[in-house]
Amino acid sequence: MLAPVAMPARAAAQEHMRLGELYETARRSNPGVAAARARTDAARSRVSSARLPADPELELAFMNRELPGLAPMPGTGMTQLTVMQMLPVAGQLGLKGRIARSQVTAAAERAGEAEWEVRAAVAMAFYDLYAADRQIAVTRESLRLLDDIRQTAESMYRVGQGRQADVLRAQVQIAREAEDTLRMVAMRDAMAARIEALLGEPGADGADDHDPLRIRSPILPLFPQSIPPLDSLHQRALAGRRMLKAGEAEVAAGATSLRLAKREIWPDLRIGVAYAQGPALAPMDEPSRNQRMGSLMLGASVPIFARGRQLAMREEAAAMERMALFDLADMRADTRARVAAAHADLERARRLQQLYRSTVLPQAGATVQSSLSAYRVGSVDFMTLLDNQMLVTNYRRDLVMLEAEEGKAWAELEMLLSDELLDPDSTATRSPGGV
Numbered sequence: 563m564l565a566p567v568a569m570p571a572r573a574a575a576q577e578h579m580r581l582g583e584l585y586e587t588a589r590r591s592n593p594g595v596a597a598a599r600a601r602t603d604a605a606r607s608r609v610s611s612a613r614l615p616a617d618p619e620l621e622l623a624f625m626n627r628e629l630p631g632l633a634p635m636p637g638t639g640m641t642q643l644t645v646m647q648m649l650p651v652a653g654q655l656g657l658k659g660r661i662a663r664s665q666v667t668a669a670a671e672r673a674g675e676a677e678w679e680v681r682a683a684v685a686m687a688f689y690d691l692y693a694a695d696r697q698i699a700v701t702r703e704s705l706r707l708l709d710d711i712r713q714t715a716e717s718m719y720r721v722g723q724g725r726q727a728d729v730l731r732a733q734v735q736i737a738r739e740a741e742d743t744l745r746m747v748a749m750r751d752a753m754a755a756r757i758e759a760l761l762g763e764p765g766a767d768g769a770d771d772h773d774p775l776r777i778r779s780p781i782l783p784l785f786p787q788s789i790p791p792l793d794s795l796h797q798r799a800l801a802g803r804r805m806l807k808a809g810e811a812e813v814a815a816g817a818t819s820l821r822l823a824k825r826e827i828w829p830d831l832r833i834g835v836a837y838a839q840g841p842a843l844a845p846m847d848e849p850s851r852n853q854r855m856g857s858l859m860l861g862a863s864v865p866i867f868a869r870g871r872q873l874a875m876r877e878e879a880a881a882m883e884r885m886a887l888f889d890l891a892d893m894r895a896d897t898r899a900r901v902a903a904a905h906a907d908l909e910r911a912r913r914l915q916q917l918y919r920s921t922v923l924p925q926a927g928a929t930v931q932s933s934l935s936a937y938r939v940g941s942v943d944f945m946t947l948l949d950n951q952m953l954v955t956n957y958r959r960d961l962v963m964l965e966a967e968e969g970k971a972w973a974e975l976e977m978l979l980s981d982e983l984l985d986p987d988s989t990a991t992r993s994p995g996g997v
Contacts, residue, residue, distance in 0.1 A: 578781035582987035584684045584757065591762035592680045598673035605662075605669040613659035619646040626840075640840025646859070648832050652825040657818055664815035671808035678804060678977045680760060685973030687756040692780040693966035694750035697959050701743045704955040708736050711934070711951060715944060728944035735948060739955075784988040785968060789912065792905050795975065799901050800894060804980045809890035816883035823879035827872045832861035901978050908971035911964045918961045926954045 589595065621644040626635045634640065712732035790798075800806065836857035865872055933947040976983050 577778070578989070579688075579778035580781060580987055580989060581685060581688055581783050582985075584688055584761065585681055585986050587761045588680050588684045589677060592760060593762055595673070595677050595680050598669075598676035602666065602669040602673045605666045609659065609662040609666060612662035613655050615650060615655060616648045620644070621646070625838075634840055636841065638840070640838045640853075640855070642836055642838035644834055644836040644857075644859075646832060646834035648830055650830050652828045654822060654825055654828075657822040657825070660818045661815050661822065664811045664818065668808045668811035668815065671804045671811060674804035674980065675808065678980050682973045682977035684757065684760045685976075686970055687753055687760060688780050689966040689969040689973070691750065691753040691757065692782060692969070693962050694746055694753055695779045696962040696965075698743060698746045698750065700955060700958045700962060701739055701746060704951070704958075705736060705739050705743070707951060708732060708739060711947065712736065714934070714938070718938070725944070731944060731948060735952070781989050782965065782969060783984055783986050784990040785972060786984055789905070789908055790983075792902060795901050795905060795979065796898055798981065799897050799978045802980050803897055803978055806890070806893055806897065809886070809893050813883070813886045813890055816879070816886040820876070820879040820883050823872075823875045826875050827865055827868055829862035829864065832859075832863070834859040834861075897978055901975065904971045904974040904978065908968060908975070911968040911971060915961060915964045915968070918957060918964065923954070923957055923961065926950070926957055930954055 621642075623642040623644065624632070625642060626639040627633065628635055628639075712729060715728040715732050718728075836859065838855040838857070839852055841852055930947070930950045933950045937944060937947045972983055
């Protein structure tokens with residue numbers, strides 16, 4: 563494969579859209595990324611409350627009152643103020659705090675994964691837009707070449723060396739290529755709309771609705787010269803992917819939840835104090851005075867429904883822990899498979915590009931030139947010339963798609979590794995489809 567040549571970033575930025583620009587805009591403005599961050603903030607706000615006991619209960623009682631006037635009964639009527647507090651035992655509050663912190667970690671890692679997923683989606687649309695623009699350029703170049711062939715056929719027909727059918731075939735092929743151009747322009751508009759959607763609503767980030775960043779033609783970044791070994795990619799993905807770290811945090815939360823469920827059978831303590839005041843009985847010749855009393859109350863919950871409540875909570879927590887473990891194993895297997903698929907796609911795109919640039923396109927171009935010369939002297943029919951020219955055009959379109967597929971494979975690997983493998987702000991010149 564021909565090595566891409568770096569070009570000045572300033573010149574590229576003036577005419578083309580760089581992948582790094584889209585990444586930065588999506589990071590700031592994509593609503594899905596913002597929602598994931600908000601979920602992390604919500605989970606973080608629950609940590610402090612998870613470690614606190616239930617709110618104390620305050621009770622005011624008016625006891626032993628006469629009806630209907632509600633006057634305190636002599637000797638027994640009183641007003642009582644009671645404060646009660648439930649206190650979980652066996653370290654339950656600490657376990658709840660650990661669960662909440664694990665959930666915050668999982669939410670933060672999932673928010674990071676959401677950023678990488680949006681980044682990958684932006685890259686996919688970016689490379690699709692690149693392929694559409696370059697294929698339009700290839701098709702327009704093909705139209706110019708076909709028009710030259712048509713003019714050659716017309717010239718030969720006018721001097722009696724060609725056939726009118728050849729001119730008509732050339733015109734039909736030109737019409738087909740023009741139709742393909744219209745279809746590709748529509749696809750280009752769809753890709754541009756997809757990029758706008760991933761960047762958020764136009765103007766949502768304070769930018770002008772007609773920001774040229776959203777519609778400029780993409781330029782490929784500078785791809786790495788070598789592909790990392792598959793084993794290395796697997797290790798990096800299993801150790802670094804944010805989704806897997808979220809799964810590990812959820813497994814930790816599940817294990818802690820199981821420990822907490824096993825301690826739910828322990829009775830919760832209830833402690834309270836009460837203060838009461840009421841009139842006391844006094845002899846007729848002495849003034850009455852109030853009597854004051856204090857009380858201390860201790861209690862505990864009694865798990866008489868343990869089989870249907872606390873033991874069932876253990877079973878639920880154990881099932882949730884198993885689910886988290888299986889989900890993590892599934893995510894690891896899926897990650898390994900996707901890394902292997904992206905690595906295979908990357909190698910295939912690289913090898914085919916090298917084959918197209920070094921062998922297929924040069925030979926196909928030489929065949930067209932030879933066919934054109936032979937047609938002018940009448941040794942090759944027009945359909946052979948036309949087919950050879952369209953074969954070159956199709957090879958050039960395929961080469962553009964291979965360049966886009968290589969970029970998509972790199973973006974997929976970056977998402978699976980949660981790590982950058984190329985500089986999105988770099989720019990490189992490549993010969994897109996031989997143009």
